[in-house]
Amino acid sequence: MNEHESKNKPSEREDELTLTNRQGHPVTDNQNVRTVGNRGPTTLENYNFLEKISHFDRERVPERVVHARGAGAYGIFEAYGKAGDEPVSKYTRAKLFQEPGKQTPVFVRFSTVIHGGHSPETLRDPRGFAVKFYTEDGNWDLVGNNLKIFFIRDPLKFPDMVHAFKPDPVYNAQDMKRFFDFVSMSPEATHMITFVFSPWGIPANYRQMQGSGVNTYKWVNEEGEGVLIKYHWEPLKQGIRNLTQQEANEIQGINFNHATVDLYEAIERGDYPEWELCVQIMSDDEHPELDFDPLDPTKLWPEDQFPFLKVGKMTLNRNPEDYFTEVEQAAFGTGVLVDGLDFSDDKLLQGRTFSYSDTQRHRVGANYLQVPVNRPLKRVATNQSGGQMRIEPDRAPAQNPHVNYEPSSLGGLKEASKTGKDHEPHYNAKLVRSPIDRQNNFKQAGDTYRAFEDWERDELISNLAAALVQCKDDIRERMISYFTEADTDYGRRVAEALKEADMSMAANGQGKASADAAARKAEQEGHE
Ligand code: HEM
Numbered sequence: 001m002n003e004h005e006s007k008n009k010p011s012e013r014e015d016e017l018t019l020t021n022r023q024g025h026p027v028t029d030n031q032n033v034r035t036v037g038n039r040g041p042t043t044l045e046n047y048n049f050l051e052k053i054s055h056f057d058r059e060r061v062p063e064r065v066v067h068a069r070g071a072g073a074y075g076i077f078e079a080y081g082k083a084g085d086e087p088v089s090k091y092t093r094a095k096l097f098q099e100p101g102k103q104t105p106v107f108v109r110f111s112t113v114i115h116g117g118h119s120p121e122t123l124r125d126p127r128g129f130a131v132k133f134y135t136e137d138g139n140w141d142l143v144g145n146n147l148k149i150f151f152i153r154d155p156l157k158f159p160d161m162v163h164a165f166k167p168d169p170v171y172n173a174q175d176m177k178r179f180f181d182f183v184s185m186s187p188e189a190t191h192m193i194t195f196v197f198s199p200w201g202i203p204a205n206y207r208q209m210q211g212s213g214v215n216t217y218k219w220v221n222e223e224g225e226g227v228l229i230k231y232h233w234e235p236l237k238q239g240i241r242n243l244t245q246q247e248a249n250e251i252q253g254i255n256f257n258h259a260t261v262d263l264y265e266a267i268e269r270g271d272y273p274e275w276e277l278c279v280q281i282m283s284d285d286e287h288p289e290l291d292f293d294p295l296d297p298t299k300l301w302p303e304d305q306f307p308f309l310k311v312g313k314m315t316l317n318r319n320p321e322d323y324f325t326e327v328e329q330a331a332f333g334t335g336v337l338v339d340g341l342d343f344s345d346d347k348l349l350q351g352r353t354f355s356y357s358d359t360q361r362h363r364v365g366a367n368y369l370q371v372p373v374n375r376p377l378k379r380v381a382t383n384q385s386g387g388q389m390r391i392e393p394d395r396a397p398a399q400n401p402h403v404n405y406e407p408s409s410l411g412g413l414k415e416a417s418k419t420g421k422d423h424e425p426h427y428n429a430k431l432v433r434s435p436i437d438r439q440n441n442f443k444q445a446g447d448t449y450r451a452f453e454d455w456e457r458d459e460l461i462s463n464l465a466a467a468l469v470q471c472k473d474d475i476r477e478r479m480i481s482y483f484t485e486a487d488t489d490y491g492r493r494v495a496e497a498l499k500e501a502d503m504s505m506a507a508n509g510q511g512k513a514s515a516d517a518a519a520r521k522a523e524q525e526g527h528e
Contacts (some may be wrong), residue, residue: 021051061328062363063117066162067128070111071206071260072327073267075316077104077133083279084309091227091281092219093420094340096135097311105134106314107373109330110206110263113145114165114174120256122248124201124463129211129233130332131314134377141336142231143356146203147196148212150297151189153436155351161186176467177475184478188298190486191445197467198452198460199242205262207273208241210234215334215349216295218284218342224421228282228294228344230301232308236274244459245466264319272317278308284344284425293438295346300444326373331360339419365389381413446486457493465497469505 010016011026019027027048034046044050064070081100082088088097096104111128112121127146132139152161164182168175183189195201203209211233218226243251251258266273280301282294292299320326333356334349343349360368366387368374381396383404395401400411407414449457464483468476476498484491 021048022055023047023051064111064363065359066113067111067130068117069115069119069121070109070128070327071263072107072109072320072330073263073316074318074320075106075108075272075314077106077131077277077312077314078102079104079312080310082309083281083311084307086309088311089221091221091229092340093222094135094140094219094338095137096133096140096338097340104136105377106316107132107134107326107330108314108316109327109332110259114162115167120252121259122202122243122252122256124196124245124248126196126201127203127206127209129209130330131211131233132330132332132336132374133338135338136378137338138376138378139336139374140338140341141332141334142213143332143334143352144211144213144231144233146209146211147192147200148210148214148230148232148300149192149195150214150348151183151192152186153188153296153298153348155348155355157186158348158351158355176470177472180468180471180475180479184475184482187441187482188439190442190482191298191448193464194445194448194460194486194490197463198456199244200456201463202243202245202248203259204241204243205259207238207263207266208235210240211275214297215352216297216344216346217337217349218344218423219279219281220340220342220420220423222420224423226284226342226423226425228284230280230306232278232280233275233314234278234308236276236313238273244455245463263316267316267319272315274313274315276310277312277314278310280306280308282306291438291443292440293436295344296436296438297346297348298441298444300448320373325371329364329368329371330373331356331364331368331371333357333360342423345425367391383413442482442485445482446490449487449490461493461497464494465501468494468498469501 010018013026014020019030021027025048030048033042033049035042042049077096079088079097079099079102081098081102083091083097096102109128109130111130112119112123112125113128114125115123128144129146130141130143132141152158161182163169164178165174167173168178183193213231217229217231219229220226255261263273280303282301287294294301333353334343335353335357337343343353364371367389370389370391379396380394381399382394383406384394385404393401396413398411399413400408403410403412406412449460452460464479468479471479480491480495480498482491483494
């Protein structure tokens with residue numbers, strides 16, 4: 001009998017379904033607390049009751065500070081061995097990409113961003129697309145979103161941005177006045193806002209959306225040479241589908257968990273969603289010929305100059321067995337890279353890289369990497385010890401158990417040998433606090449506006465008007481000036497739609513200005 005069988009063997013008093021407590025004691029009465037007489041009072045030595053209620057009291061861990069609502073699934077990533085027509089080894093020595101057909105297990109968590117753990121999945125919001133690859137060299141996390149760009153480019157602004165987008169600290173509801181107050185003071189967000197307020201801001205579900213690493217990373221080959229890389233996930237057979245605001249409202253009226261249910265049910269019925277992983281590649285330099293900085297996460301790399309090169313395919317084919325254990329405790333981070341993959345100098349990426357493991361030590365605990373979903377599928381051997389909820393030592397079987405330090409001559413762990421030349425970028429610049437040079441905040445927003453189909457532009461204008469009508473005049477004016485800089489038609493249409501929205505509010509309200517508009521003015525004056 002192995003250890004697992006002996007653990008699960010019922011005692012003579014039990015069968016396979018007998019309820020026990022966590023100490024293994026069979027529970028004979030799960031309906032009545034122990035009391036002095038059947039009307040109480042209760043007694044405090046009642047271990048079963050105390051264990052049950054005090055565990056219940058601790059069922060929640062802090063939810064993620066962003067991306068709290070999510071759904072997860074397991075699957076397989078299969079490499080093509082190539083990046084487009086070239087052997088992938090020209091650019092990276094990462095083992096998971098090398099041989100055609102090589103399979104790497106993955107776990108994926110999709111999410112919405114701003115609202116809490118049980119908020120509707122129909123809300124206008126970017127969607128998270130985080131992938132953990134359990135590679136032979138250890139874990140690699142590609143923590144992306146559905147959209148290919150981001151609101152800001154400096155990590156110092158992230159907590160302010162999230163505060164402005166999250167519910168108001170006084171009355172706990174999201175408020176477009178606060179949202180657009182921040183955005184109108186952050187012109188670099190214009191491009192992202194153009195996506196988020198279009199139908200691309202409400203993907204139909206998690207299966208039918210794209211994914212992107214957003215930030216610029218690097219690939220490093222055997223010679224230690226680096227190239228700049230952007231990652232993109234393209235849905236295969238299931239395609240891409242986005243919702244109009246009206247469609248989202250209708251779905252939300254009957255089911256605010258539709259994306260979670262859609263993913264779970266598709267996998268249960270064997271209709272496995274698939275995505276192709278593509279990369280865009282640029283040489284590792286500043287590219288002065290471009291009108292944007294390749295490290296700026298508010299920019300797309302134009303596909304005609306930097307084509308999407310296919311490098312592999314991911315299929316999701318297994319649902320988790322326990323939501324909390326596997327999905328809620330899952331921890332992804334941008335610092336989790338394997339040999340052959342590297343960071344770029346993208347400031348936002350470097351800020352993110354501190355933030356993820358920091359929050360996970362708080363959210364899940366110091367030993368979050370021992371939770372099975374986060375643990376590599378390969379061996380782990382560290383000299384780290386202790387911490388709350390340590391499940392097992394990270395000891396190698398051959399290791400002298402007395403030696404939990406390195407270096408040692410007494411049979412402790414030893415450093416690994418190097419696999420290729422180190423990538424050693426050279427720096428010679430002043431240490432400064434300064435924005436990047438090629439900010440170009442509006443041009444690509446205009447390109448994106450013009451690239452939309454008519455119905456997408458119509459939706460964008462009406463969604464923006466519905467949000468901006470709640471904002472005070474100077475916020476509206478700043479936003480319209482940004483849209484106009486992006487494309488004069490864009491700015492003009494938002495301004496006209498806003499006038500109409502004001503008029504219809506007035507018509508539905510009392511006299512010249514509606515009560516809402518009057519309240520907006522009063523509040524504006526009150527706070528100035
Ligand atoms: C989650 C920070 C930008 C995608 C999180 C979490 C933090 C965070 C603290 C919660 C993690 C957890 O509790 O496990 C930041 C900071 C950013 C930033 C400081 C910028 C400075 C981005 C960007 C993307 C992104 C640009 C898209 C590429 C995600 C995703 C998750 C997440 C997908 C959820 C991961 C999961 O499913 O567990 N972020 N983030 N974040 N972030 Fe970011």
